[in-house]
Amino acid sequence: MTTQRPDDGSRAEPSTSLAAGRVRAGGGIRAGGGIRAGVEAAGRFRIYLGAAPGVGKTYAMLDEAHRRRRRGGDVVIAMVETHARPATEAQVAGLEVVPRKTVEYRGARFEELDLEAVLARRPQVALIDELAHTNVPGSGRNEKRWQDVLELLAADIDVITNVNVQHIESLADVVEQITGIAVRERVPDAVIRSADQIELVDSSPEQLRRRMLHGNIFPPDLAGEALRGFFKTDTLTALRELTLRFLADETRGDLHERRSLARAETLWETAESVLVGVSTAPGADATLRRAARIAARLQADLHVAHVMPIEARPSDVKIATLRRLADDLGAHWSDLSGEDPATALVDFARQRQITQIVVGPGRRGRWLEIIGGGSTxxxxxxxxxDAGIDVHIIARAASPSAGSPDAGTRNPDRWLRGPDADSGTPTP
Structure with missing residues (x-):
């Protein structure tokens, strides 16, 4: 169900559904410090997805909480940020709130989700704002809020949360091209795709800009700068289109999976599988994210291969960073040995029945240097x-971004989180 936040603060009404029941992808999402470590999630997981701050994600989440409570559900607010918006604050009334944990860090006091308190309370449903949030150091055992969510799911507690499209890992380079801002707080695609339900909360660029002018999103002293920056009409339009495309890919995936399950007994279907070759060349992270988007559209498994000379070891720091990114994207990493990268990649693809290979530019404008017998x-x-495998050549690398091996230290996403983004979690 898609909900749209009204300008006048009245109750949001349901409209056309763009995404319904999600099937958890491969059971690979687990709690305890990493996506593939710890206890497998058991609770049901709903995400409200938006293109920008102020579309009404928190409002829609609270509205759903009231509906469940009226039906007799045991619902608590584990962490909700109202940003002093009157309509949102009014929605909190009547719902049980689990007290937050207060943490002192670098001479300042912060409030964080109290994971232990929520686990001890054991509600049926917990509401948690801002899935991409980074926890203050020392506030708990997890660095990221999405890791807290996985622990609650593992404890058989349903979680309703929200996130903006710019925080999805595979879209980070696209968002940076649209906004000019490198987003530091990201959620692995594997976590997003593990949701049982992803729902769009939509608002037109014109409506968002009106709400900004009326002081319904940011305080008036910040509104002007936001309207000239992140909240420009063309930027909001591009982010909205990106969000709709992401949801469309997810919806196609559901339809494909349901059809496959329905026809499994009578029809053998060959599955697409994508392999991306990476190196330490600039832009490798952008190539990896592009491959992840290709795999998502094909509903395909994603494999990442780094080819090394036979005597070499994968010790490069940049490769370690790429491995972490691959893990966040839900990909399978392999270190291959061989003097000829092309042969190594194709042999690996044949063994794994891979149907698509993706490569990107290298340091000299190609994935690897020219070597004997023609370019790689x-x-x-x-x-x-010859093997019947398609090849995608990514000719242009994105600019270095926050998660890139070549990243600089750009200002955090001031307009991507809310009016108090600069006073939020400090960088350790």
Whole structure:
């Protein structure tokens, strides 16, 4: 169900559904410090997804909480940020609130989700704002709020949360191109795709700008700068389109999976699978994210391969960073040995029945340098073609971003989180 936040603060009404029941992807989302470590999630997981701050994600989440409570559900607010918006504050009334944990850090006091208190309370449903939030150091055992959510799911507690599209890991480079801002707080795609339900909370760019002018999103002293920056009409339009495309991919995935399950007894279907070759060249992270988006659209498994000379070891710091990104994207990493990268990639693809290979530019404008017998790209295309494998060449690398091996220290996403973003969690 899609909900749209009204300008006048009245109750949001349901409209057309764009995403319904989600099937947890492969049971790979687990709690306890990492996506593939710890106890497998058991509770049901709903995410409200928006294109920008102020579309009404928190309002819609609270509205759903009231509906469940009226039906007799045991619902608590584990963490909700109202940002002093009157309509949102009014929605909190009548709901049980689990007290937050107060933490002192670098001479300042912060309030964080009290994970232990919520686990001890054991509600049926917990509401948690801002899935991408980074916890204050020392506030608990998890660095990220999404890790707290996984622990609650593992404890058989249903979680309703929200996130903006710019915090999805595979879209980080696209968002940076649209906004000019490198988003530091990101949620792994595997976590997003593990949701049982993803619902769009939508608002037109014009409506968002009106709400901003009326002081319904940010305080008046911040509104002007926001309207000239992140809240420009073309930026909001591009982010809205990105959100709709992401939801469309998810909806197609549900339909494909349901059809496959329904026809499993009578029809053998070959599955798409994507392999991306990476190196330490600039732009490798952008190539990896692009491959993840291709895999998502194909509803395919994603494999990442780094080819090294036979005697080499994968010790490069940049490779370690890429491995973490691959894990966040839900990909399978492999270190391959071989003097010819093209042959190594195609042999690996044949063994794993991979149907698509993605490569990007190297330091000299190609994935690897020119070597004997023609370029690696040309030889890869020939070998893959003989094997019936499609090759995608990503010709342009995105600018360095917050999670990139070549990243700088850009200002955090001031307009991507809310009016108090600069006073939120400090950088350790």
């Amino acid at each position: 790209i040309r030889r890869l295309s020939r070998l893959a073609g």
